[in-house]
Amino acid sequence: DQQVKQNSPSLSVQEGRISILNCDYTNSMFDYFLWYKKYPAEGPTFLISISSIKDKNEDGRFTVFLNKSAKHLSLHIVPSQPGDSAVYFCAATSGTYKYIFGTGTRLKVLA
């Protein structure tokens, strides 16, 4: 049973436009959410996180939005750059270091 779901396996966006990556979760006990980026042949790297007491967190071009009532979070990248092309994983946890990851979304930013 996938507690964290990324229903879009892939996404293509033009350079300079907005990329929106989505993630849904089922466990209402999750209270902390993270996004990781992964390039080929490398391990995932931490990108941005959000606590359940917030509904938005911003870091440069990256913003994460959390909608607790819908059990949904999204990652916005504005403007998108070719170097953003990677696989993006969302993850969730309920107060422990046990992160539950989604299956990932492959983003391709077209120059």
Next chain:
Amino acid sequence: DAGVIQSPRHEVTEMGQEVTLRCKPISGHDYLFWYRQTMMRGLELLIYFNNNVPIDDSGMPEDRFSAKMPNASFSTLKIQPSEPRDSAVYFCASSPDNHYGYTFGSGTRLTVV
């Protein structure tokens, strides 16, 4: 710091053989995690340690899998006997005692033929 070091980077083995994956966490990190990545299930947590003690091994698929952390700077994940369905990328990650995200190693790509 060199980051989380995993070895080998690639492993090809025959079904039934024993496979040992190795991990050196970042010095000073209290937590160590083993994950497996597959297309179908994404990143699955297999087991994690805190101060060398296994905390949660509920993700270990079956008795063929075992993990140890004999000291703060070394951990192993062993599969015995290996099966083709074990083919995946195995990641080790470590974390200090805070919630700023894990640091992953580059992974070991395991192929069991």
